[in-house]
Amino acid sequence: MSRRGSDAITDDPHAGFDRAGARRRSRPRTKERPSYADAVRAIVVGVDRGRFRCRIEGQSQQVTAVKARSLPRGAVIVGDLVDVVGDTNGGDDALARIVGVAERSTVLRRTADDDDPYERPIVANADQLAIVAALADPPPRVGMIDRILVAAYDAGLDPLLVLTKSDLAAPAGLMATYRPLGLRVVAVEPGADLTELEAALAG
Structure with missing residues (x-):
């Protein structure tokens, strides 16, 4: 049933629907990217389930941040120097x-x-790698130490071998194993003076 005129009735329930006006509107795309002139520099000190803990450069405070969608997956790791915007309080x-x-x-x-x-x-932007291994209980895994050394040399890092529990086993044998490499080795035990270790870590 239908009736013509201003108050016409039609069987089509969508007859008065403005399809042109109902089209989804969106802002036109642009190739111009934000300049992020207000970004601050920070270093990534931790990663946890897609959230990054960052320490603002020159400050002690840390902020939690997420990665921008424009950055690919895996683009941010611990040690990265990053530009951060948003709430950095x-x-x-x-x-x-x-x-x-x-x-x-x-x-x-x-x-x-x-x-x-x-x-x-x-890890990014590191300058040295400390390998910590016990001399006894459990005994040192030389194969694991070798593997970590290869990774350190490949990355251009300065390796440091820290041998713990020197009160339970003498470190001389393991030190002799790595002496030809010129590897820095520090042996420590409970209650020992850590001045040598602290100096080695400070570079």
């Missing part, structure tokens, strides 16, 4: 955003193994 509810990553001076990678067939970057 460091409050409990504050959340900033990482919008840029500076070029890395070094990259330490975890080598592929049976559990993970891919080589993965784990």
